[in-house]
Amino acid sequence: MSEPTKFKRKQKLKRTARNVWVNIVLIFITLLWTIPTLGIFVTSFRRSEDIFSSGWWSILPHRDWVKTEELTLSEDIDVDGTFIIEDIEGDFESFREGIVSEDGTQYRWYGNKRTLRVDKFEREWVGFGANLTLSNYRDVLASGKIQFTDGNGRTITRDGSNFYDAVLNSLAVAIPSTVIPILIAAFAAYAFAWMDFPGRKPLFVIVVALLVVPLQIALIPILQDYTSLDLNGSFLGMWLAHTGFGLPLAVYLLFNYISTLPRDIFESAFLDGATPFNIFARLVIPLSVPALASFAIFQFLWVWNDYLIALIFLGDKNRVVTSALAAMVGEKGQDWHLLTSGAFLSMILPLVVFFSLQRFFVRGLMAGSIKG
DSSP states (O other): OOHHHHHHHHHHHHHHHHHHHHHHHHHHHHHHHHHHHHHHHHHTTBOHHHHHHSOGGGGSSEEEEEEEEEEEOOTTSOTTSOEEETTEEEOHHHHHHOEEOTTSOEEEEOSSGGGOEEEEEEEEEEOSOOOBOSHHHHHHHOOSEEEEEOTTSOEEEEEOOOHHHHHHHHHHHHHHHHHHHHHHHHHHHHHHHHOOOTTHHHHHHHHHHGGGSOTHHHHHHHHHHHHHHTOTTOHHHHHHHHHHHHHHHHHHHHHHHHTTSOHHHHHHHHHTTOOHHHHIIIIIHHHTHHHHHHHHHHHHHHHHHOOHHIIIIITTTTOOHHHHHHHHHHHSTTOHHHHHHHHHHHHHHHHHHHHHHHHHHHHHHTTTTSOO
16 A cells, blocks of 8 residues: 555544544533433323322432332321330431331331331332323412422412413414514615615614614613503503514614625515515515524524513513413422423423424524625
8 A cells, every 4th residue: 555545544533533522522422411301291290199209210220129019107106206116216307317117127207207118219220111101290380279389298279370371472473573674684684785865874883783772772772762661561551662672683684685785686586676675575575585494493583582671671460481481480389290300391392493494593693694
């Protein structure tokens, strides 16, 4: 084998080894990043009493204590002192932590002192026999009274989070707040890119300058105007606010894409007698789908996950998903099975939107950055 061939082969092996290591590192980072989300996802399907007794990883095959029998104690037993259960002596605290007998059986008190119940456990291999349930999601979506058993064996009754109405309210806010700025921004970007009118450049500079203005400084003046116009707590007020705050970025992104479209197609359409509106509707919009989809993802996710604007302009009158989650943290902060279920309900729709439009995402982000 000649020296140049050996050198090329050596370089190819080095590139292959480097790519393998890069892929291994990327896979490791991805798995590391995904583990917390996986834990919350699994927790959202577990019962409250299981969450307090074991971690989410216990659904995987492992060696663990398996309950084999339940012992109901006599009401005459002195739970504040030392007592004997099947020749095992101990007090409430020691049985609560679990006492292991000489034959390997564990005796563990269930619940509080009033339950008078002790469970017997044997150490065995446990497979994928996880006790998962959809009742957590049902309870989160429900609006009436819900009941569940907590880690101490008590039956808890609480008000449902009425997440179903919160999801509908979020949809009522997010969909128009995504469509309206896209329509306005597409017209504006087309005009700034291809139409000649007085003040075009100064107006575009003003629009770009608005990108750096934080929305927090506009909340109080807008709130005062909304109060005088009776728009507080209305969906119309939310649509107008999100449209105004989202327009500068929308115009900037769409301008970068639309301005790079080939000039020849506009000139040909104009020579064929097409009006500016026909060019916009039949050429610009179909050719700008990647940029439109990219901004739609940004705007929808931003509006769906928004809490500040919803809290100020909508309040509790028409509670959205983020407001409902914040209320759950305050009202049901110890109910992990409900919180994790609510969190995943709030994530489902944004994930569907992102994965359905992700093929346009990179093209939209690269809009205008490369001339070709």
